[in-house]
Amino acid sequence: MAMSQTNLASVQSAPSVAAAEPDVAVSARQISKTYGEVEALRSLSLEFPRGQLTSLLGPSGCGKTTLLKIVAGLLEPDSGEILVNGKAVTGPGPDRAFVFQDFALLPWASVIRNVAFGLELRGVAKSEREDVARKYIGNVGLAGFENAYPHELSGGMRQRVGLARALSVDADVLLMDEPFSAVDEQTRRKFQEDLLSLVQNENKTFIFVTHSIEEAVYVSDQIAILLPRPSRVLEVIRPSGFRDSGAVNIRRDPEYLDIVDKIWASLRSYVE
Amino acid sequence: MRMFGYRLPGMSSLIVWGLLWELVGRLGVTFFLPPLSEVFVTLFEVIGTPAFLKALGETAYAFILGVFFAIVIGVPTGILMGKNRLVDELLLPWVNIFLSAPLTALVPVLMVLFGFGMQSIIITTTLFAIWIIILNARAGVMQINRSLVEMARCFGASPFEAFTKIYFWAALPEILGGVRIGVIRAVKGVIIGQLLISIVGFGALFELYSANFLMAHFWAVLIVLFALAFTISELLAYLERRVSYYAAKR
Ligand SMILES: Nc1ncnc2c1ncn2[C@@H]1O[C@H](COP(=O)(O)OP(=O)(O)OP(=O)(O)O)[C@@H](O)[C@H]1O
Numbered sequence: 001m002a003m004s005q006t007n008l009a010s011v012q013s014a015p016s017v018a019a020a021e022p023d024v025a026v027s028a029r030q031i032s033k034t035y036g037e038v039e040a041l042r043s044l045s046l047e048f049p050r051g052q053l054t055s056l057l058g059p060s061g062c063g064k065t066t067l068l069k070i071v072a073g074l075l076e077p078d079s080g081e082i083l084v085n086g087k088a089v090t091g092p093g094p095d096r097a098f099v100f101q102d103f104a105l106l107p108w109a110s111v112i113r114n115v116a117f118g119l120e121l122r123g124v125a126k127s128e129r130e131d132v133a134r135k136y137i138g139n140v141g142l143a144g145f146e147n148a149y150p151h152e153l154s155g156g157m158r159q160r161v162g163l164a165r166a167l168s169v170d171a172d173v174l175l176m177d178e179p180f181s182a183v184d185e186q187t188r189r190k191f192q193e194d195l196l197s198l199v200q201n202e203n204k205t206f207i208f209v210t211h212s213i214e215e216a217v218y219v220s221d222q223i224a225i226l227l228p229r230p231s232r233v234l235e236v237i238r239p240s241g242f243r244d245s246g247a248v249n250i251r252r253d254p255e256y257l258d259i260v261d262k263i264w265a266s267l268r269s270y271v272e
Numbered sequence: 273m274r275m276f277g278y279r280l281p282g283m284s285s286l287i288v289w290g291l292l293w294e295l296v297g298r299l300g301v302t303f304f305l306p307p308l309s310e311v312f313v314t315l316f317e318v319i320g321t322p323a324f325l326k327a328l329g330e331t332a333y334a335f336i337l338g339v340f341f342a343i344v345i346g347v348p349t350g351i352l353m354g355k356n357r358l359v360d361e362l363l364l365p366w367v368n369i370f371l372s373a374p375l376t377a378l379v380p381v382l383m384v385l386f387g388f389g390m391q392s393i394i395i396t397t398t399l400f401a402i403w404i405i406i407l408n409a410r411a412g413v414m415q416i417n418r419s420l421v422e423m424a425r426c427f428g429a430s431p432f433e434a435f436t437k438i439y440f441w442a443a444l445p446e447i448l449g450g451v452r453i454g455v456i457r458a459v460k461g462v463i464i465g466q467l468l469i470s471i472v473g474f475g476a477l478f479e480l481y482s483a484n485f486l487m488a489h490f491w492a493v494l495i496v497l498f499a500l501a502f503t504i505s506e507l508l509a510y511l512e513r514r515v516s517y518y519a520a521k522r
């Protein structure tokens with residue numbers, strides 16, 4: 001946004017992953033963000049391939065949420081720009097949907113209204129948007145809870161309402177901020193499997209924030225490891241071999257275990 | 273409360289006080305306090321008379337308009353103050369001053385400004401009710417969950433939609449609490465306004481009764497007013513309970 005033309009050109013001419021990966025849905029270019037004294041992101045660049053899931057992995061407070069909100073257009077970077085489908089982001093848009101870490105459900109609205117809320121804001125007629133909402137409520141396994149209120153649901157169920165809301169607006173890019181943080185281990189594994197099939201079935205680009213190395217390796221096509229503040233990308237890892245071995249077998253795959261170890265090795269030096 | 277093993281309905285104590293009133297009235301201690309039975313007989317006599325209906329109509333008119341303006345101006349102002357730091361800095365001191373100010377003293381000034389009629393009474397009513405409504409709406413908005421606002425922006429809400437679909441509902445429990453207290457204050461406002469101006473509504477009626485020492489009439493009208501104020505307050509408390517299911521979970 002604040003970037004000059006020349007600056008942009010130099011970024012594009014620099015050798016980057018973009019050359020190897022032709023279809024990039026979202027790219028972050030030289031993003032910097034400072035909150036008062038705290039420098040959260042320093043000239044961070046990263047590309048997110050279309051139709052794939054990219055994890056952002058890094059220590060707490062390193063700026064993952066900040067990056068996600070900048071991509072969403074909720075925060076403005078101090079410098080640098082975000083391109084979504086080649087167009088610079090100037091604010092929130094219908095091409096991106098956010099799954100909030102704390103669910104952000106309307107407590108006064110039923111599940112179906114919450115799920116349909118994105119469509120409601122887009123002016124979709126009530127019967128039409130409720131049909132769409134019902135479909136996604138079923139997809140996330142909440143059929144029968146259409147008329148329940150958020151306070152009547154468990155944490156994991158609320159999480160799924162937030163997910164269904166993001167899915168129902170049919171955005172190209174799904175931004176998920178630690179979407180499985182509030183659920184128990186069993187549910188979490190179930191969600192991870194669901195997420196894998198979601199990535200396969202919906203042709204959407206997922207940007208996924210997590211604290212868990214295992215989770216990142218399990219669900220991701222690409223893992224970006226972020227350094228502590230000021231945050232840059234330390235390394236981008238692309239697990240390839242075990243993607244097709246089926247959801248149940250991934251955790252036993254040698255490559256899976258190798259990558260988990262490797263990531264832990266590169267992160268442990270930053271954990272006191 | 274329980275007595276002799278029976279559950280007493282709420283406010284049974286009123287019966288005791290009523291009996292006491294009747295007793296004191298019958299003893300004829302003071303002309304100021306006629307027996308309660310006499311007051312009730314008068315109440316039913318008075319209640320259908322044109323003078324009473326006119327007073328009731330005028331009071332209701334001033335009250336409803338006064339409360340209407342207090343809500344329609346107060347709620348958006350409060351929400352705006354909660355959302356916008358600058359507006360808040362500008363208005364908060366005034367709201368706090370007027371909230372605790374002895375507004376009765378302002379009524380004569382209003383009479384000079386707006387004349388000795390309905391207009392002054394309506395404005396008095398609004399002035400009594402509006403400040404607490406503003407403060408509560410503001411408090412409701414200030415405790416709103418930030419991520420609800422971000423969620424709405426993210427899914428494309430215009431500022432106006434954020435106002436009507438997020439801020440208003442998120443603050444509704446507090447807003448209704450404010451309106452309930454505001455309405456109780458408005459009852460005070462409308463009566464004080466009428467008493468001071470005393471040519472309209474119950475003000476005129478009170479003036480008439482007390483000038484002629486018609487104490488039974490005086491009490492009858494007062495009981496009607498108390499009952500009305502109480503009913504309105506209970507009605508709003510009921511509405512408040514209807515939204516309280518999410519008040520603790522925002
Ligand atoms: N609104 C804000 N005002 C000031 N500082 C902020 C603000 N939001 C975030 N920060 C700071 O920016 C840094 C990055 O925050 P961010 O929330 O992006 O981290 P994160 O990687 O999402 O952390 P976590 O994994 O714990 O959620 C933190 O050190 C935080 O203190």
Ligand SMILES: [Mg+2]
Binds near residue numbers: 064065066177
């Ligand atoms: Mg975070």
